Amino acid sequence: MSILYFNPVTGDLEGLPEQMKILLDSSTITQEEKQKNPEAVYQALKYMQDPKFSLKTAKYMTQAEEGDYDELPPPRPVEGPIFPLSTIRESKEFKRASGIETLGSPPPPPIPKRPERTKSIYTKAVEDEDTTDYISPKESAPPNTTPEAVSKALLKAQTIKKLRQIVSVGDPVKKFALQKKIGQGASGAVFTAIDQTTGDSVAIKQMVLAKQPRPELILNEILVMQGSKHLNIVNYLDSYLVAEELWVVMEYLAGGSLTDVVTETCMQEGQIAAICREVLQGLQFLHERSIIHRDIKSDNILLGMNGEIKITDFGFCAQLSPEKTKRTTMVGTPYWMAPEVVRRRQYGPKVDIWSLGIMAIEMLDGEPPYMNEDPLRALYLIANNGKPEIKERDKLSTYFQDFLDQCLEVDINARPSAGKLLQHPFLRLAHPLPSLRAVIEATKQSLAVKEKQGFR
Numbered sequence: 001m002s003i004l005y006f007n008p009v010t011g012d013l014e015g016l017p018e019q020m021k022i023l024l025d026s027s028t029i030t031q032e033e034k035q036k037n038p039e040a041v042y043q044a045l046k047y048m049q050d051p052k053f054s055l056k057t058a059k060y061m062t063q064a065e066e067g068d069y070d071e072l073p074p075p076r077p078v079e080g081p082i083f084p085l086s087t088i089r090e091s092k093e094f095k096r097a098s099g100i101e102t103l104g105s106p107p108p109p110p111i112p113k114r115p116e117r118t119k120s121i122y123t124k125a126v127e128d129e130d131t132t133d134y135i136s137p138k139e140s141a142p143p144n145t146t147p148e149a150v151s152k153a154l155l156k157a158q159t160i161k162k163l164r165q166i167v168s169v170g171d172p173v174k175k176f177a178l179q180k181k182i183g184q185g186a187s188g189a190v191f192t193a194i195d196q197t198t199g200d201s202v203a204i205k206q207m208v209l210a211k212q213p214r215p216e217l218i219l220n221e222i223l224v225m226q227g228s229k230h231l232n233i234v235n236y237l238d239s240y241l242v243a244e245e246l247w248v249v250m251e252y253l254a255g256g257s258l259t260d261v262v263t264e265t266c267m268q269e270g271q272i273a274a275i276c277r278e279v280l281q282g283l284q285f286l287h288e289r290s291i292i293h294r295d296i297k298s299d300n301i302l303l304g305m306n307g308e309i310k311i312t313d314f315g316f317c318a319q320l321s322p323e324k325t326k327r328t329t330m331v332g333t334p335y336w337m338a339p340e341v342v343r344r345r346q347y348g349p350k351v352d353i354w355s356l357g358i359m360a361i362e363m364l365d366g367e368p369p370y371m372n373e374d375p376l377r378a379l380y381l382i383a384n385n386g387k388p389e390i391k392e393r394d395k396l397s398t399y400f401q402d403f404l405d406q407c408l409e410v411d412i413n414a415r416p417s418a419g420k421l422l423q424h425p426f427l428r429l430a431h432p433l434p435s436l437r438a439v440i441e442a443t444k445q446s447l448a449v450k451e452k453q454g455f456r
């Protein structure tokens, strides 16, 4: 990108390719913003317009429709100090229907059901971007014989061969009794199941290899997670290959995702601190092993009924090596992406720390910053604004304010590591983990009420 400038007469950015102009025209980015930071606009456009990165390669797991956790044991009383039960976040529709009107302090804003744009994306690395792209395969050769298609088919064959070498032998259909579907996404479905030999509950991710746009990501996920066991990570247990279907068996967490908690309840600082500490412990473990998760957000944090907090979905993780200590691939979910990822700079493990800061905002507000903006404008705002504004900042403890400031530090060198942040005084405010059970139960109850009233 050499000549890109704002034309004050037309109010347009000059020097953009035609496709980008069309994209920009359809976005809500203002003239003022184009003028203020053309480079940030360009970075955002490049990301959106890249066909390799389009939503075709996106992975999106939605929650199953039915009540996910019906077969849970009855709740046990919470031990340890009791904290007031978390407040249910009231939505407008909910209030109207139930006739409840709150007096005094205004209720928190309603959080609508998560839109599609919270899904994750994966683009090719900048350094692998060129070569084959100039051949324009679609016009010059019949399908499946283009260099692109041939190398893709090769990679797929190699990936399946490697998968065969690492999976367990045996028939998982006999070993596991499938129970309930808990998720469905582009890469496959997730079920709960019982291990017939041990009686343990497990979760199984089933994927049809032929339908995977990038099977090498699944191989990566298994290879990285096979050797990574930690209390704050959803542990990989086993995998099986049945015909062309891959089953990945992992531990099951019955509390559901943190997204449900952040959208349904108003969390207290002590609860937020507890979750931040646990996630940081998981991140410290990963980062020590040169693994970056790259898609930290509430959707990828699972809760156990006794307050366990675990990071899940390593489909986008990167294992750094001594030869390759930095990455440039644009990976993650726009609203949670660190500025260095959006700006396509070299990045490392600290991107997970930024995303944790955004997730802390989710725990405060129910959603990440810029959620009302289209993803393109959100990317522009991240690249341009850096640290997002914290709503009602002065209502937070000074420890929490400082913790947020440190996670959301734009300067990578000044942003602390997971190990350093674990020393932060904010984390000393953490409530004991078993007390989180009450929050999970309040969440489930709130969802059940809405379900009954037909809001979901």
Ligand code: G5X
Pocket (backbone or CB within 6 Å): 061, 062, 063, 064, 182, 183, 184, 185, 190, 203, 205, 221, 222, 225, 234, 235, 236, 237, 248, 250, 251, 252, 253, 254, 255, 256, 302, 312, 313, 314, 315
């Ligand atoms: N309650 C787990 C995953 C984790 C490390 C390799 C992806 C979903 C959904 C999903 C629901 C679970 C899992 C366990 C509950 C998912 C993954 C992963 C790994 C080892 C596999 C998606 N709704 N779960 N308990 N939910 O789509 O990367």
